Amino acid sequence: MNDPKLERFLASLYVDTALRARFLCNPLEEASRAGLTPEQCHALEAIDRVGLEMAARSFTRKRDATKINKRS
Amino acid sequence: MLVGRQVFAQTASPDRVGLGWRPELAAGILAHLDSIDVIEVIADNFFPAPERAKSLRMLTSQTSVVLHGVGLGMASTSPVDQKRLAKIAKLVDIVRPESWSEHLAFVRAGDIEIGHLAAPPRTRSTIDATAENIETASKIVGTIPAMENIATLIDPPVSDLNEPDWLTRSIEASGANMLLDLHNLHANATNFGIDARQFLLSLPLHRVRQVHISGGMWIGEAPNRRLLDDHLHDPPDPVYSLLEDLAAACPNPLTVILERDGSYPPMGHLLTQLERARGALKKGRARERSEAGTFSGVAVR
Numbered sequence: 531m532n533d534p535k536l537e538r539f540l541a542s543l544y545v546d547t548a549l550r551a552r553f554l555c556n557p558l559e560e561a562s563r564a565g566l567t568p569e570q571c572h573a574l575e576a577i578d579r580v581g582l583e584m585a586a587r588s589f590t591r592k593r594d595a596t597k598i599n600k601r602s
Numbered sequence: 603m604l605v606g607r608q609v610f611a612q613t614a615s616p617d618r619v620g621l622g623w624r625p626e627l628a629a630g631i632l633a634h635l636d637s638i639d640v641i642e643v644i645a646d647n648f649f650p651a652p653e654r655a656k657s658l659r660m661l662t663s664q665t666s667v668v669l670h671g672v673g674l675g676m677a678s679t680s681p682v683d684q685k686r687l688a689k690i691a692k693l694v695d696i697v698r699p700e701s702w703s704e705h706l707a708f709v710r711a712g713d714i715e716i717g718h719l720a721a722p723p724r725t726r727s728t729i730d731a732t733a734e735n736i737e738t739a740s741k742i743v744g745t746i747p748a749m750e751n752i753a754t755l756i757d758p759p760v761s762d763l764n765e766p767d768w769l770t771r772s773i774e775a776s777g778a779n780m781l782l783d784l785h786n787l788h789a790n791a792t793n794f795g796i797d798a799r800q801f802l803l804s805l806p807l808h809r810v811r812q813v814h815i816s817g818g819m820w821i822g823e824a825p826n827r828r829l830l831d832d833h834l835h836d837p838p839d840p841v842y843s844l845l846e847d848l849a850a851a852c853p854n855p856l857t858v859i860l861e862r863d864g865s866y867p868p869m870g871h872l873l874t875q876l877e878r879a880r881g882a883l884k885k886g887r888a889r890e891r892s893e894a895g896t897f898s899g900v901a902v903r
Contacts, residue, residue: 531725531727531760532679532722532723532725532727532728532731532760533679533727534678534679534680534711534712536679536723536760537678537679537680537708537711537722537723538711538712538714540711540720540723540759541708541710541711541712541714541716541720542711542714544716544720545714545715545716545717570760573759573760574759574760576759577756577759578756578757578759580822580826580828581754581755581756581757581793581828582756584755584756584821584822584828584830585720585754585755585756588718588755588830589716589717589718589720590717592717592718593715593717593718596717
């Protein structure tokens with residue numbers, strides 16, 4: 531089940547390096563702290579960790595490129 | 603089914619091949635409009651100064667133009683931003699494109715901007731919310747957008763549908779046509795162990811009228827390397843094979859756009875890629891007619 535709270539947590543994982551590090555150490559605790567349902571929390575325990583790091587780096591590069599384009 | 607194929611062979615408009623409009627390519631595009639059937643313009647680039655879009659009227663007077671959005675984030679359980687939709691509507695009024703399109707992605711959550719297209723959890727609730735967002739977009743802009751499949755480096759968590767099923771259900775629930783990005787399909791199939799051709803053939807191809815092709819690069823180290831869709835490289839061979847397969851199986855005329863967002867090669871090189879796409883379409887259509895003729899026992903002319 532997807533909902534705005536879950537999307538907000540995923541978006542935070544993609545943009546917040548510190549949250550991502552805490553989450554990868556203890557997924558259940560961080561997901562619960564975000565108010566997600568038990569089902570969502572357990573599903574997040576099995577997250578694609580390699581993909582999460584790669585996606586987060588890719589999104590960071592895109593945001594940085596956008597900032598540069600806006601400045602130029 | 604056979605009747606449809608025969609009708610297509612006799613009445614369909616020709617397939618078209620074109621390029622994404624980028625400032626770096628503008629001069630080359632304008633100098634080669636005889637070799638480029640259609641131009642795709644990124645809508646969001648004109649949001650800060652929509653009056654600049656009036657310059658595109660010259661383009662629409664000379665060739666076919668389609669509009670492509672990247673920032674609406676309609677595959678989300680949050681309602682689509684109506685202010686952004688109003689900007690799209692204004693651009694559509696100014697540019698008068700043939701059609702417009704967006705992505706099956708979410709790009710923000712509240713005040714958190716992800717910065718690019720992110721794959722949402724592939725669930726029924728996302729499908730329902732996406733359909734509502736597309737309906738809102740259709741009402742505000744005046745026409746329904748074609749919706750594009752995205753590339754993702756992460757297998758989206760908390761999903762209960764696989765990608766082909768989720769895409770198919772999203773397209774069917776919304777009533778939208780599908781803009782099928784073949785490099786995104788190729789990258790996701792490669793990264794997550796799906797047979798790309800089976801993936802393609804499982805999609806609602808009767809809803810596909812627009813296609814994107816592009817390239818990418820490997821990132822990471824084996825066994826954890828993944829294919830990144832970066833639009834900085836030529837489309838690889840499998841993308842042209844998929845385009846041929848699509849042309850063989852899709853009943854609609856196809857508009858194929860080559861996307862390039864940097865590391866720009868000389869225009870002649872891009873035109874060669876357009877020709878290769880035309881060749882793949884032609885081979886696929888020939889296969890389609892051959893298979894239809896085989897099924898009916900009568901060659902289709």
